[in-house]
Amino acid sequence: MPFLDQPDQDSSAQAGPNPVLNQGPSTIERTRSQPTPDYGSLGPAAHNALQSGKPVKPESAAWGSLAAVAIGVLLALPLVAGRPVRAAWDQFTNFLSLHGKPEAASPAVLSGHEKETLDHRSAQKQAELLLERAINHYDRANDEIATRVDHWRGRLKLTPQMNTLITAGLNSNDLRVRAATIEIDLAAMNLAKIPSNVDLFVRESESTTQSERIWAFWALGLLGNRGVDTQRITQILVSHLKDSNQESRHWAIESLALLGTDESIPPLLQTLHDDPSPMVRERAACSLAQSGMLSEQQRRSAVPQLLNYADDPALDAQTRIWVFQALRDITAQNLPNDGAAWRNWYSTASNSSSN
Secondary structure, eight states, rough: OOOOOBBBBTTTTTTTOOEOSSSTTTEEEEEOOOOOOOOTHHHHHHHHHHHTOOOOOOSSSHHHHHHHHHHHHHHGGGGGTOOOOOHHHHHHHHHTOOOSSSSOOOBBBBBBHHHHHHTSOOHHHHHHHHHHHHHHHBBTHHHHHHHHHHHTTSSSOOOOHHHHHHHHHTTOOOOHHHHHHHHHHHHHHTTOHHHHHHHHHHHHHHSSHHHHHHHHHHHHHHHHHHTSHHHHHHHHHHGGGOSSSSHHHHHHHHHHHHHOOGGHHHHHHHHHHHHOOOOHHHHHHHHHHHTTTTHHHHHHHTTHHHHHHOOTTTHHHHHHHHHHHHHHHHHHOOOOHHHHHHHHHHHHHHHHOOO
C-alpha cells in the first residue's frame, strides 16, 4: 500500500492544498507551482521517444559524457595491475550492485562547509538543504530546522523542488522528519500557528468551491498537528466525512491522518468500513497503515478492529484486500489474506507480550 502522495499539482480538484496567507488576515492567495518534467539525463525528446517506442538518439551532452566514461572504463580494464580483465570487471560491477546492506557514502552529519555557509544562503536554500538532510537522517538537521523555521515564514516559495522535498518528507519513516516537513510547509504558506487561522480555514471548509474546501482541509490538518485547536479541528474534519462530495471526504481523511491523534483513529476505521467511495476507503486504509502522523503504536491499536473487518461479509472483496494490506503494513507480518491466520498470529503475539 503506497504512502500518502502529496496532492497532484496538475489538477485543481486534487491539487495539494498549498494556501499562502498574506499579511491581510482575510485575504488568501493560492499559488500552485507547476512541476518540471523529470526526464533524467535523456531530455524531453528522449522521453517522448521512449513513450512512442522509437529508438533514442544519443544527441545530448549527457549521452556523450556517459559514453566517454564507459569507454574509459573499458580501456582501463587491461591495465589493472596484474588482474585479468574479467576479474576487474566483476569487481567494478559488484561495487555498483544495488543488493546488500546500505553502504554509507559519508558520516550522516552536516559538513563543516555546510555549517559555515548556511547563514549566507537564502531562506529557500537553507530550507531545501536542511529538509533534504533531515530526510536522509543527518545528525542535527531537524534541530537546525526547528531553530530557523520561524525566520523562514513568508520567505519560502513552493517551487517544484520544495514540493518534491515536502512529498519525500511526509513519506519519511521518521515521524520527526514528517513533523519538520509540516513546519516547513506551514512556513512556505506563511501560515502562523494561531487560532484565528483555524477560524479562517473553518470558514473556507464550508466554501461552495471545491478547491477552496480542499485547501482548507489541508491547512487545518497541518495546524492541528502542531497543536493549534486540535480537538476543534478533529470535530470539523469528522463532520465533513458525511459530505456528499467524495473529494471533500477524501481530503478530510488525509487531514485527519495528519493530526496524528488517538481520536482520529475511530473515524478512519469507520470510513474504511462504511464510506460508499472505494477511493475514500482506500485512503482511509492507507492513513491507518502508513500515511500521516500516527505513530507505530497508534497504528497497532487499530489491529483488533481490522481483524474484525477481515471476514466481515458487509465488506466487498477489494476492501478486505486493503484491510489485509493494512495489517501487513502495520505489523510487518507477511501473512496471507486469511482472517483465521491473522487472528492466530495476533493471539500468539498478544500472549507472548503479556508473559
